[in-house]
Amino acid sequence: MGILDKFRLDGEVAVVTGAGKGIGRAIAIGLAEAGASVVVSSRTQSDLDAVAADIHANGGEALAFAADATSNDELEKLAEAAVATFGKLTIWVNNAGGIPDGTPRYLTRTAEENFDAQIALNLKAVWMGAKVAAAKMADAGGAIINISSRSAYGPQVKNGPYGAAKAAANSLTSTLAVELAPAIRVNAIAPGPIPTENFDECMGTDTDEKREKLLGMIGIPMGRYGDPEDIASAVVFMASPASSWVTGQCLYVTGGR
Template sequence: MSILDKFKLDGEVAVVTGAGKGIGRAIALGVAEAGADVALAARTLSDLNAVAKEIRAIGRRAITVATDVTDMAALDHLAQRTVDELGSLTIWVSNAGGLPDGTPRYLTRTSEKDWDAQIDLNLKSVWMGAVVAARHMKDGGAIINTSSRAAFGGQVKNGPYGASKAAVNSLTSTLSLELAPNIRVNAVAPGPIPTENFDESMGIKSGEDREKLLQHIGIPLNRYGREEDIAAAVVYMASPAASWVTGQCLYVSGGR
């Protein structure tokens, strides 16, 4: 097998949660371009249908499943439909997450309700996704969790989110031990990427606002990330090129 062939996903079947827009959409398109058929999951079916149309246009199969990732039964339904309609399940990308209401918070000013919502969305969903995926990956596979640069170090006015993503890293490490040697479990941690959710949570309303924030952050590579940067990292983690990689978190953050 040539080195480039090791990055192909021919014959694989991937589930991607949060696939309707932003980074999730890019990941879904990326794994499809690499050769995988894809089950697309998110809450808004119309968004998923648009992504599915793009995937089918490049010759891959795609199904759409409206899914609440904080519900174990919904995730199990997603996995079962994937197996029933696409024939197997070999890659699971737990990408859905973020800020439940788009509002960053200080830890000491977060209500119990808001804390629970953050943990359910960013951590509990990842744990449940791995449990469900492992149940259906009969011949091995790869699980990739979306973490965040915010998982590293303290966070000013984003404590609940940072804590939940740090926990995703710990969860990933432990799952990689529990599910070895047949299933590899890794994480990809994006830095700042100006998606719709990012702009909303950071209060960005113009290109000037975005540029000011970039200079304040101080990214060594001097640009924001692109959704495709994360898709490329996920394709690597899912592919035979990463067959000896498990329990790792790859920070894709421009050097910050």
């Protein structure tokens, strides 16, 4: 097998949560372009249908399956749909996450229900998704990829609940990697600032001018925000044979920040 062949995913079957928009959409399309059959999932069927249509238009295979990533029962049905449609499950991307109501908060000013919502979406959903995926992969093996965040590292002013949940997800990733080795590899990818819809809502960067102003304040060495495709490329690597000796790691894709 040549080096470039190791990045191919022909014959693999992937599930991507939070795949209706932004980073999740790019991940799903990237996996399909690498050869995988992809089950795209989020809570909004119309978004999923559009992503699946794009994949089909490019000659790929996709199934749009609406599910709530914070519901274990719905994640079970999602995994079952993947196996029923494509015959197996070999890649699972826990991408669903973010700040549920788009409101950053100081830890000391966060209501219990808001804290619980952050943990449910950014940590518990990752744990449940990994359990469901591992049960379907079993001895046949596969790859689980958790989408973390640069916010998992260091203090996060007005973003404490999110940062804490993502840091815990990194810890979960390390432990799962040991528990599931050698058949199943588990890794995380931590994006830096990427102006998705949720990012713009949280940061108040709804215009190009506001985004450029924030970019100057952040100080990213590479001089630009990330693109969803930057994360998709990292996911393809982590899902492919090219990373067959990589597990328990968190790859920071942040432009040097």
